[in-house]
Amino acid sequence: MASLADLGGRARLAYAVTRSLGRRAAFEATYGSAPTHDLDAVLADPAVDAVILLTPPDSHRDLGGRILSAGKHLLIEKPAGLVTDDTRFLADQAKVSGLLVAPVLQHRFRPSVRAVEKIISSGESGRLCGVHCLIPWWRPQAYYDEPGRGTYARDGGGVMLTQAIHTLDVLRALCGGVRISAAHAVTSLLHQMEAEDMVCALATFGPDAAPGTIMATTACFPDMPETMTLIFERMTIRLEGLQAQVFHHDG
Structure with missing residues (x-):
């Protein structure tokens, strides 16, 4: 959130998504806005250009694939997948769709x-x-x-x-x-x-x-x-x- 704030007018947070009730409450208490649990609704919003995926590695292939299939650029926490094939899958899907995908290796x-x-x-x-x-x-x-x-x-x-x-x-x-x-x-x-x-x-x-x-x-x-x-x-x-x-x- 601090990094997004540093980007000023170059990026705007549209949604935060989590399945955890505790994390939703903590996020709302800290930042004043309530996250959603409905990823499908977020991905269906044409105003969303890109998604930052911050979940554990075992979910990256599935969630990353859904995000790219929805036509959204993807910044994904390291490692991009459990195994090399997961990373290749996401890279190939992004290439076919003309989207950007990158791991967080800053x-x-x-x-x-x-x-x-x-x-x-x-x-x-x-x-x-x-x-x-x-x-x-x-x-x-x-x-x-x-x-x-x-x-x-x-x-x-x-x-x-x-x-x-x-x-x-x-x-x-x-x-x-x-x-x-x-x-x-x-x-x-x-x-x-x-x-x-x-x-x-x-x-x-x-x-x-x-x-x-x-x-x-x-x-x-x-x-x-x-x-x-x-x-x-x-x-x-x-x-x-x-x-x-x-x-x-x-x-």
């Missing part, structure tokens, strides 16, 4: 990431030689005690699909792709959950297959900023949280 639009992307695309950095990515985040057990969270049936996976996906999206964008060579995924001693909360991987990055590592977890108390270190021929670039540092070989 980190690549950070000013620091855009600045680094500009440096890399200019060729100033030279070729990519190596990569190290560390995502040392923390989630308490209470986070995973919510029904369905951290399960394959509702979320499709653990730290890689529901948390690290943001940083990995940036990493793929900056490096020109990631190919995993070997990986170790576990549920650590710090959590009781079905899916993984800790992953270590060996990978190659970009068209020159630069070697590197990825480590992602939600078991690192008290939560630390993610870091990406990109080693190029003529510079090393380090992104940490919202900041970026560029170390040129010539000073």
Whole structure:
């Protein structure tokens, strides 16, 4: 809601939809307007141009398909689906209908990431030689005690699909792709959950297959900023949280 308000006159909230009575009451108390439970009525309204889908991943294929079938553009919370075929289904449906569909992977639009992307695309950095990515985040057990969270049936996976996906999206964008060579995924001693909360991987990055590592977890108390270190021929670039540092070989 705060983000929509920031858009000023560029976007207007027409409806909020939820099946939960508690969430409807809380929304009305906070924002002064009552949500509806009737998604079909909302999708039938020609004044609605686009829908932001904020439901759990296991509902994305069905609800996303209904939204696109109604002729509405779709912004969908990550991950777009439980499995790759869910994402392909939505992408294909949008393409046939001439609609826009996108996942909420906003980190690549950070000013620091855009600045680094500009440096890399200019060729100033030279070729990519190596990569190290560390995502040392923390989630308490209470986070995973919510029904369905951290399960394959509702979320499709653990730290890689529901948390690290943001940083990995940036990493793929900056490096020109990631190919995993070997990986170790576990549920650590710090959590009781079905899916993984800790992953270590060996990978190659970009068209020159630069070697590197990825480590992602939600078991690192008290939560630390993610870091990406990109080693190029003529510079090393380090992104940490919202900041970026560029170390040129010539000073």
